[in-house]
Amino acid sequence: MLMEVKKELKFILLSIKYNLAREMTNKVTFLTNIIFMILNNAAFLIEWIIFFSIKDNIGGYGLKDVVLLWGLASGTYAICFLFFGAVQELPNLIMNGKIDSFLVQPKNVLISILTSKTKVSAIGDLIYSYILLFIYGFSIKNFLFFTLFIVTGGIIVTSIATIFGSLAFYITKADTLTGNVMGTMLNFDTYPEGIFKGAIRILFYTIIPISFAVYMPLNILKEFEIIKFIAVIIFTLFITLIAFLSFYKGLKKYSSGNLMSARV
Amino acid sequence: MNNVIEVKKLSKSFKVKVKEKGFIGSLKSIVKPKYKTIKAVNNISFNVEKGEIIAFIGPNGAGKSTTIKMLTGILYNDAGSISVMGIDPTKKRKKLAYEIGTVFGQKEQLWTHLTPYDNFKFFGAIYDIPEYVVEKKIKEFIEIFELSEFINTPVRNLSLGQRIRCEIVASLIHEPKILFLDEPTIGLDPVVKENIRTLIKRMNKEYKTTIFLTSHDVGDIEKLCKRVIIINKGEVVLDDSMENLKYHYLNKKIIEVKMKEKVNLDDSKGITILKDKGYNLKLEVDTKKTSISEALKKLDSDKIIDINISNVPLESIITNIYKGEK
Numbered sequence: 001m002l003m004e005v006k007k008e009l010k011f012i013l014l015s016i017k018y019n020l021a022r023e024m025t026n027k028v029t030f031l032t033n034i035i036f037m038i039l040n041n042a043a044f045l046i047e048w049i050i051f052f053s054i055k056d057n058i059g060g061y062g063l064k065d066v067v068l069l070w071g072l073a074s075g076t077y078a079i080c081f082l083f084f085g086a087v088q089e090l091p092n093l094i095m096n097g098k099i100d101s102f103l104v105q106p107k108n109v110l111i112s113i114l115t116s117k118t119k120v121s122a123i124g125d126l127i128y129s130y131i132l133l134f135i136y137g138f139s140i141k142n143f144l145f146f147t148l149f150i151v152t153g154g155i156i157v158t159s160i161a162t163i164f165g166s167l168a169f170y171i172t173k174a175d176t177l178t179g180n181v182m183g184t185m186l187n188f189d190t191y192p193e194g195i196f197k198g199a200i201r202i203l204f205y206t207i208i209p210i211s212f213a214v215y216m217p218l219n220i221l222k223e224f225e226i227i228k229f230i231a232v233i234i235f236t237l238f239i240t241l242i243a244f245l246s247f248y249k250g251l252k253k254y255s256s257g258n259l260m261s262a263r264v
Numbered sequence: 265m266n267n268v269i270e271v272k273k274l275s276k277s278f279k280v281k282v283k284e285k286g287f288i289g290s291l292k293s294i295v296k297p298k299y300k301t302i303k304a305v306n307n308i309s310f311n312v313e314k315g316e317i318i319a320f321i322g323p324n325g326a327g328k329s330t331t332i333k334m335l336t337g338i339l340y341n342d343a344g345s346i347s348v349m350g351i352d353p354t355k356k357r358k359k360l361a362y363e364i365g366t367v368f369g370q371k372e373q374l375w376t377h378l379t380p381y382d383n384f385k386f387f388g389a390i391y392d393i394p395e396y397v398v399e400k401k402i403k404e405f406i407e408i409f410e411l412s413e414f415i416n417t418p419v420r421n422l423s424l425g426q427r428i429r430c431e432i433v434a435s436l437i438h439e440p441k442i443l444f445l446d447e448p449t450i451g452l453d454p455v456v457k458e459n460i461r462t463l464i465k466r467m468n469k470e471y472k473t474t475i476f477l478t479s480h481d482v483g484d485i486e487k488l489c490k491r492v493i494i495i496n497k498g499e500v501v502l503d504d505s506m507e508n509l510k511y512h513y514l515n516k517k518i519i520e521v522k523m524k525e526k527v528n529l530d531d532s533k534g535i536t537i538l539k540d541k542g543y544n545l546k547l548e549v550d551t552k553k554t555s556i557s558e559a560l561k562k563l564d565s566d567k568i569i570d571i572n573i574s575n576v577p578l579e580s581i582i583t584n585i586y587k588g589e590k
């Protein structure tokens with residue numbers, strides 16, 4: 001079992017290496033993608049600096065908290081798209097019967113599919129997230145927790161997208177649904193938690209669990225609470241399990257296809 | 265008997281949504297969707313022995329690809345049983361992957377931005393082969409399959425023939441016992457087709473790989489396979505050796521003659537006039553009903569300028585089997 005996990009991890013890293021090698025074939029696009037993602041993210045932070053120049057407290061967050069929130073959110077998406085960049089394409093691959101080549105490989109099908117693509121802009125997100133951690137306040141403890149939480153966050157976002165993406169085994173247009181869910185998560189988790197009330201808060205712990213991906217980690221970084229820490233870890237494991245179960249249950253319905261295709 | 269593939273009473277159906285025409289039809293399909301069941305594979309059974317090169321052929325939509333996909337663990341079967349190298353593909357897909365190789369002519373498995381060399385190394389890692397072994401294998405492949413010219417050229421810049429060659433070589437990196445080739449020569453010119461056939465033959469000879477081939481190209485079947493399974497409408501309609509197929513179905517001969525004078529000949533027992541242009545005649549002789557010499561007696565041998573007696577092309581034989589004619 002442990003050997004199997006080790007082999008899969010080695011395979012994930014190898015896939016990323018080859019994905020990056022592929023992306024680096026065009027040096028200019030590779031570098032501009034990274035730089036523009038950092039600039040793009042920075043532009044949003046400037047907006048928040050302006051907001052906080054008018055008001056000291058927004059939804060219970062100060063500027064420093066928003067800096068950390070953006071750091072966690074950027075890092076979360078960086079991990080998702082750096083390691084599991086094909087998650088957004090999962091429903092399309094299923095609908096168009098394009099997962100055949102992954103099914104004949106002796107590796108975990110879901111991991112092979114998800115790791116078959118890397119978004120270069122995710123490197124920009126990752127660099128930006130650590131810059132924000134430095135701005136928030138660097139310490140070994142913060143660095144370790146921050147790294148752990150962007151990994152758990154990345155896994156949570158990937159798992160949610162996989163669960164919705166796996167609906168493509170049963171329904172058409174699951175790609176739109178997955179896109180909407182990912183977009184919603186991305187939109188909400190860059191705003192202070194306190195500005196959301198009532199039913200929306202329930203959504204954050206269920207269908208779009210950004211509380212476990214970003215808000216709880218932020219609170220733990222500010223003030224460590226063992227209960228919250230355990231909740232994040234357990235939820236990450238739980239949602240990962242659900243993602244695998246959803247995919248493999250759906251896989252039995254997979255109908256393949258005869259479309260001409262290329263792996264680019 | 266040393267079967268590497270055993271298929272018993274295998275069936276697979278697909279549920280397909282039926283939509284009426286136009287916008288109203290689309291609305292109806294949302295409110296009350298209708299489905300129909302298509303039986304892609306219906307109760308088929310066959311075995312394949314170790315080291316065989318077998319042609320698994322049939323018209324479009326016959327169930328060939330569906331069968332291959334079930335044998336390789338891509339699709340789940342509805343009924344029946346499959347054993348490939350003693351493994352059930354639905355239960356031990358990963359274990360099976362180490363034993364088989366696949367090449368789908370219409371689907372690329374190689375990364376187009378990487379060179380064949382990098383691709384082979386990646387495939388080696390997928391199969392957990394130590395790096396030094398992969399390096400050794402690549403060297404061996406470069407020599408045997410003559411890849412040195414383009415081993416370091418990105419796949420996207422290769423010709424279709426070179427790409428298919430690399431696809432096949434990549435599928436051999438883990439030394440599979442069985443290789444499934446789904447239309448490997450599709451879209452290739454005759455010279456490249458011949459190269460690919462030589463490669464397949466060499467693979468079978470050098471590595472004793474069992475080859476399970478589907479193709480619409482009669483040349484592939486004729487030049488490579490000793491046994492043929494024909495599938496139509498999801499059912500096996502013929503499972504025989506190529507020799508028997510030819511023996512049983514080649515009882516018809518084609519006689520083409522060029523005469524000095526016009527001949528008036530009508531259809532008679534065992535003889536069918538296919539073409540009559542006065543001086544040039546094309547006859548089909550059913551040797552089960554009449555002999556070639558009897559047919560020739562109907563022509564004045566002194567007036568024959570040229571004559572050609574040939575077998576009915578394998579393509580026509582297969583087409584007739586597809587149509588259910590014997």
